[in-house]
Amino acid sequence: MDEKLLGLVLLAVPLSLLSFGGGQTIVVGLGHQVVNVHHWLTGPQFADLFAISRAAPGPSTLILALIGWQLGGLTGAIMATLAIFVPSSLLLCLVGHWWQKRKGSAWAVAVERGLAPIAVGLIFGGAYVVAQSANLNLVGLATIAVATALLYFTRIGTYTLLGAVALVYLGLAFWQT
């Protein structure tokens, strides 16, 4: 493995364990290290990769795959992806394993039930934050309303719904231009 790639992996491992709240927080620090400290990429290069990672599906920390690709092709992409996901996953496995063994006691049941309202608050809070940052117009809000109703009341398939909405929006894009 070449030196840059090793450097990227060593940079990603601790960031993985610090990526609280999904990882958007670490992307800024990552950019600083990659551009200003190590000079692996230029500022505009990093900005481009950031834009791609925002447009792509999946977690924002997958930007590591793109940086890895720039530094070392497919091997680089795979190494960087493993470096950002494996440490946090391993930690979660260890904590989860420890917790699973304690299931069944009155306290564990209370924890399971007590986490439900926390989850509900986070679900709606997260949906609000995403909707706000997306700067939606009326069409967007209508899409959310219709799709929510379909998902709540029917057993419509994931891909049917995603495909239909993609087609409608593609139609809208061509109609407007």
Place this chain on the structure above:
Amino acid sequence: MDKRVEDEVLLTSPPPVSLPALLTCFLKLGAASFGGGVSGWVHREIVERRQWLSEERFLETLTVAQVMPGANPVNLAVYVGMQLRGFAGATVAAIGMVAPAFCIILLLGAGYSLLSRYPEPRVVLVGLACVGIASTLAMGIKAARRLKGQIVPILIAATIFVTVGLLRWPMIPVVLVLTPVSVLATYWLGRKTNG
């Protein structure tokens, strides 16, 4: 721990899910992660359709996945896989979740200069993001139904929504403070009603 707890775990655990089934399921979920809303899709597939996890177990899993470091979709896959098939399940589910997004992001990286000249893909992505939000909302409404009539849990959920959602307070400290409150309240109320 002791034998009794182990027996109980065996009795209450769902029938084992095969690793290939787990992999295909999470590959599909990973591919659906365009526009976000992954947790909503996971809920729909794992809890509603396949009934691999109970609603309560899923909500616990979701909270743990959000609080622990790591990307939420990956954490969710790891923890769901872990509960269904241990470490092998966690590995398989995480690979399934990441592989589609990994391939797509590299393709986008290769075709980015070409794509950025056309506005259409961006418009379609906005539409897909709306469906992602809808999948989150549908899951939220279903989860919220469980709190019906319980005043303390509803207040706790509302506090989280206002502080983390509307006011953008950092999630981790808020969750770390309110989780013990919620657990204690559940424990105490449970004892009261059960006598």
